[in-house]
Amino acid sequence: ELPESWADMQEPLLxxxxxxxxxxxxxxxxxxxxxxxxxxAIRRIVATARVGARKFQKVILTVSPRGISLQxxxxxxxxxxxxxxxxxxxxxxxxxxxxxAYVAQSQESGALECHAFLSxxxxxxxxVTLTVAQAFQMALDLWEAAHxxx
Numbered sequence: 001e002l003p004e005s006w007a008d009m010q011e012p013l014l015x016x017x018x019x020x021x022x023x024x025x026x027x028x029x030x031x032x033x034x035x036x037x038x039x040x041a042i043r044r045i046v047a048t049a050r051v052g053a054r055k056f057q058k059v060i061l062t063v064s065p066r067g068i069s070l071q072x073x074x075x076x077x078x079x080x081x082x083x084x085x086x087x088x089x090x091x092x093x094x095x096x097x098x099x100x101a102y103v104a105q106s107q108e109s110g111a112l113e114c115h116a117f118l119s120x121x122x123x124x125x126x127x128v129t130l131t132v133a134q135a136f137q138m139a140l141d142l143w144e145a146a147h148x149x150x
Contacts, residue, residue, distance in 0.1 A: 014138070016064035017131050019124060020073055021100065021117035022056035024049045029103055029114045032088035041114035042093045042101050061117065063131045065139040068102065084139045088112070090132040092125040100125040102132065 025045045031037045049056070058073035067087065070079040082104050090102040101116040119125040 014065065016062040016066075016069070019061045019063070019119065019128050019131075021059055021061050021119050021124075021128070023059050023070070024056060024099070024116040024118055026113050026115045029112045032103060032105075032112055034089070035091065038089060038091045038101055038103065038114065039093060039095070041103075042096055042099055042116050045101075045114070045116040046096055046099065056118065059117070061128065063128065063135050065135050065142055067135075068104075068132070084135060087132070087136075090129055092122075092129045097122045098125050100128040 025048055027041050027044045027048075029037055029041050057079075059079060060071045060073050062069045062071070065084060067082045067084040069081045071077065072079055082102075086107065087102055087104045090100070093099040093101065098119050098121065099116055100119055101114055103112055103114045105111070106113050117125075117128075119128065
């Protein structure tokens, strides 16, 4: 449950804000950003996810000015750590409004990947998107502050 003024609270974001989501999957994309590209990628991921009868991996997605980290909710094992500088886009899908997705450049291949997650509520998907946007702003502010003295 997020307080009304959570958008103004910078302290928790520095430590990292956690969200429990279900990982739907990943697809490669051509462009680093754009609503149409993201909507098409999310449609592909959701369609593929519906075909498979497997249970979705429950993950704890932590957002901080350093980036996004994914941890398996059951085993607490680190799944992935994505630097804020590798993330080019994030969104809550307009049609699938419980789906949060981000686009990041793969560390291994350099390819652009769109990763999608299902949240329990529309508000949570929107909160993750806003939190990532705040993390970008905070990372920029920290970067500018660090480089201002040069």
